Amino acid sequence: MTRWGMVIDLARCTGCAACEVACKSENNIPTVSPDQAEMGRATSWMRVMAEPKGAFPDTTLEFYPRPCMHCDNPPCIKVCPVRATYIDPEGIVGQIYPRCIGCRYCANACPYTVKYFNWYGPEWPESERQYRNPDVSVRAKGVIEKCTFCHHRLQKAREDARAQGRQLREEDYQPACAEICPTDAIVFGDLDNPTHRVAELKEDPRVMRLMEDLGTQPKVYYLRQRT
């Protein structure tokens, strides 16, 4: 059975944030005005978190690229009163925008704070309409949106593979963040397919998941720094 998941090697991540920008570009994520951003209303499905420790010169800093964890046991789904947020049979946690009523229960239930609420309708200045991705719908005011592992790419890749009469290959389906990463820190694939790199990497001794003790069973794995 296919279970899509991600392994992020923290020893390779340089915190450059190419993944963040590539995600915004791929998924039609609108920018907000500086005032709105100040109020915490900027949306970033993928976010590089930085955690500094210690004092100069004994400082350390860890970068955590943080997409949706696509939990196998997602807390957001349990609280959704209208089944707008769901987990598909291959493990991708999605959001059905027309069904979402904007109650924001899921945003509050998510321990990883990856669900974003649209306080206003997206503003698309004429200039920005030009580069919107035709494969991804824009979201309306009053709904929650989140990382989808770029599942529109999966649909396309499946259709292409079917048209060519072959199986889906690992490289056919890669989300924008994994595709762009210049240090190859983000690896994506089928966790249950032994030929995919993620299946091997998730068995690495450095592996960990965020807030594992909550029982959410995230499908985004991190490989700790080498010491």
Add this chain to the structure above:
Amino acid sequence: MGSTRRQFLWAMGATAASVGVRWTSDVVWAAQGSGDPGWSPGTERFVNSSCLVCPARCGIRGRVVDDRLVRLTGNPFHPMSRGGLCPRGVAGVQLLYHPDRISAPCRRVGARGAQAWEEITWDDALGQLGARLQSLRQRGQPEALALLAGYCAGSMHDLWQQFLQSYGSPNYIADDYDDGTAAVMELMHGIGRSPGYDLERAGFVLSFGAPLFEAWWSPLQAFAAFAGPDGDNGAPTRFVQVDTRFSRTAARAHDWAGIRPGTFGVLALGIAYVLIRDELYDAEFVARHVSGFEDVADAGGERREGYRSLVMRNYRTEEVSAVTGVPVGRITSLARAFAEAAHPVAVCGPDVTHAPNGLLAACAVHSLNVLMGSVSRPGGVLFGNEAPLAPLAAPVVDPRGRAGLDRGPLAPSQTPFGRGDPAMRFAGAVAAGEAGAVDTLLLYYANPLASALRRQVWEEALQRIPFIVSFSPFHDETTAHADLILPDLLAYERWQDAPTPASYPYPVWGVVRPLVDPHPGARHTGDAVLAVARQLGGSVARSLPYESFETLLKARAAGLFATRRGMTLGDAFELRHQQQMEERGWWLPEHREFEAFWDEAVDRGGWTDPFIDETEPAGLARTSSGRIELLPARLLEALATVGEGRTAYLDVAAAAAGGSDDFPLRLIPYRVSTLSSGTLPLQRWLAETPGLFPDVHWDPWIEVAPTTANTLGFANDTMVWVVSAHGRYRARLKVFPGTAPQNVCAPYGLRHPDGEPANPLHLLDGSSDPLTALPNWFTTFVRLERA
């Protein structure tokens, strides 16, 4: 049985959902635009090209749907980017469709700086420029034309040079990034260009303040070495960063050491001390290829001290530790790790050279490479990554042009080494000199009012120049003072070439090609220059006999086809195969015809020659002795005349200066990878989160140590004035534990959302290294006031 809480919520949800649908009924839910009649998903294609946003010149691949560029990723064939890209490159689509783009040629109608423009036709605009240049030349004053050019390596640079030369102007003023290392290489190797670093094959990279992962020549080059080849679980290159602040490079290097600003050279010599004391250096290499290491008796029989004695006498680890703030044990362990690594290389960043003792410090850093023999060998310092392009047509200079050239540049360099800050020098000369010395100034990707150290000097200079022409595709501070704007196309709409910067170990010649139809109101500056040349006629037209910039580019690529080496870009396997073939002396042509070669080079994104010939003696030194000079005679002479009492490598005292009561904190300006330094507008994706701090959006910020913020009584996020004796600007204070308590770290390249400038460089004290005239970045002290 009452309903459960859960059933209640479902019911609530159903009610709310019905409200929700009505509430948002005007929204198109399916893929965007599908509500429009006649909408179709479009036809997509992927096109390889090169990025021109920063000097790194990475390969890019554009996803074009119909005729819109919707996404940029890395070109998987480009050896440097290999499918990856930095955030600025990805955000390039926001430049292409930026609302501040100038939509047509404009003529100024109001006062200068008032931004009142009248749109004119291209014929009219080029006619005006051509007539002006024609009359200037006829009056016998071709040298009164000056060009201020930002970073433009490659054929655009060569075209400008050729144009100015045949026209008769010696005033090509560079306003670009200079890390000051070319002067060091000129002195020690007789090779006057910045060095290339073979980071990928290096075992140990010791970086002296080089912002390798942020805003170096090419962050992607450093990333490739840092991450190692795809899927390689072997030991990747080990990075150690020595820095004045806890930068992103320091954070991600395998190890880092904090150091006092201005003491990089002292630390390097402290490391050299350990290498020599413990006999860890490559004695054979030094004996064979290096001069100035041992003491010598000169012609008069007088004994002259060599590098070894200098270092052993002056740079004992205890003393070095006291000056630099790096513990003794740390110096020793750094030196040992450096010496024991398979292929060590020391990288000298701009922070080393932009100091009162910058040139000496940079020589000291590079002397570590010389001691370890890390020159012209795998994993070391390499020279010669220039692509063998066909030269432009031979320039024709008529007597009128010759007279202009002979009058020499308006503001020649006054210092013994390097070129200093030519743009600032030019502005100073114009502001101080007679009006009319410069009649026409062309601005090509330069915005000195935003980026120069002395904004006021530039304002005065601009007032004294009668005619200013800007080729900027965007409205910016300096373009606001132009009389004529001829907007350039963006990199995604035009033909150009993109050679990798000096730091790359072998030549990669990237092709820039149009991904989408060009903006109807803009025109390629290269084509505009060629049109003006045709209009001028005579020697200028004969020097530039090209129909368009595209034909010029193609003519130059013929040199690559004829060279019988290298290949059009290919995947990792093809690249390795080519490398191994050439190592064994083989080369197979990929194409019989040039046209086929050109088509494939364009299709794949360029040409490269991955073979590095380390056996070539000219790659080691081109000095008169054929050896690498540790104590170059020219340096000793210069020190005797303008050295202000300094002697070679003795730069211990400069660091001692501290703050005063009025200005207690040292200002550390730095570049951020997401921002440009003035010639490009802010891109919304990048401005929304420009740095490390997730809660900084759009606003310029500064970084202060927690203890300092406490002492000053400023909470995190306070808006403060950063005040020096030379100016002030407003910024948000961020408490950051990676800042030394006596410093304020200030990124540059940001403006306030309302356009208010916030450039820490405007606060600098204006002092410079007397040997190179490079400005001192870290000698200015500031205080913070509540805004």
